Amino acid sequence: MFVDIHTHLDNQSVIKIVDEFSEEKILKTWGIHPWEVDVIANEVPRDLRSLGMTEAIGEVGLDKVHKETFEKQIDVFGEMIRLSETLKKPVIVHCVRAYSEIIEMRKKTQATMPWVIHGFNSSVETMRQLLRYDIYISLGEILYRNENQAVEILKNIPLDRLFLETDVSGRDISDVYAKAASLMGCEIGFLCKQIFENYGRLEATH
Numbered sequence: 001m002f003v004d005i006h007t008h009l010d011n012q013s014v015i016k017i018v019d020e021f022s023e024e025k026i027l028k029t030w031g032i033h034p035w036e037v038d039v040i041a042n043e044v045p046r047d048l049r050s051l052g053m054t055e056a057i058g059e060v061g062l063d064k065v066h067k068e069t070f071e072k073q074i075d076v077f078g079e080m081i082r083l084s085e086t087l088k089k090p091v092i093v094h095c096v097r098a099y100s101e102i103i104e105m106r107k108k109t110q111a112t113m114p115w116v117i118h119g120f121n122s123s124v125e126t127m128r129q130l131l132r133y134d135i136y137i138s139l140g141e142i143l144y145r146n147e148n149q150a151v152e153i154l155k156n157i158p159l160d161r162l163f164l165e166t167d168v169s170g171r172d173i174s175d176v177y178a179k180a181a182s183l184m185g186c187e188i189g190f191l192c193k194q195i196f197e198n199y200g201r202l203e204a205t206h
């Protein structure tokens with residue numbers, strides 16, 4: 001069983017679970033992406049029940065490449081965090097050059113739902129800071145683009161905090177697991193079992 005904690009399908013952010021017969025289970029997530037805060041910031045559904053089918057709030061977060069909207073991103077992310085706490089759903093976090101602000105928001109809001117930083121691409125030190133706040137780390141392209149750093153991260157991450165993803169890469173999730181397993185020197189099956197357990201913990205929030 002492969003859990004792809006963050007990918008996209010028909011313009012929607014989803015979680016995909018693929019079994020050994022390649023059967024896919026698609027779980028939708030909902031959230032206002034930091035690139036969209038100017039366009040749809042007022043579109044938070046009033047009726048929270050309509051979000052009941054959402055598996056997680058995501059992808060949401062902060063992106064400093066889009067500096068001009070950063071203030072607004074903070075407001076919208078705060079709104080998304082409140083939503084996740086109300087609905088008891090985990091959060092899939094998009095973060096570009098804003099890890100310290102993400103941690104600030106976690107502290108400030110006293111959020112208790114699990115957050116997953118998707119497409120993590122930073123240092124072991126930053127990862128350690130995130131881990132202190134019960135945040136999960138999801139790896140994707142870093143496994144291919146920056147092998148040395150990926151190895152360091154895999155060496156240091158507690159396995160109960162790890163996820164893998166394809167995002168917009170178009171890769172097969174089983175390839176991403178194979179790549180991570182080869183960098184770790186472990187069996188793919190071991191990773192599958194561990195990450196499926198991690199996913200069970202996210203699911204158990206609601």
Ligand SMILES: [Zn+2]
Pocket residue numbers: 006007008013059167168
């Ligand atoms: Zn994405």
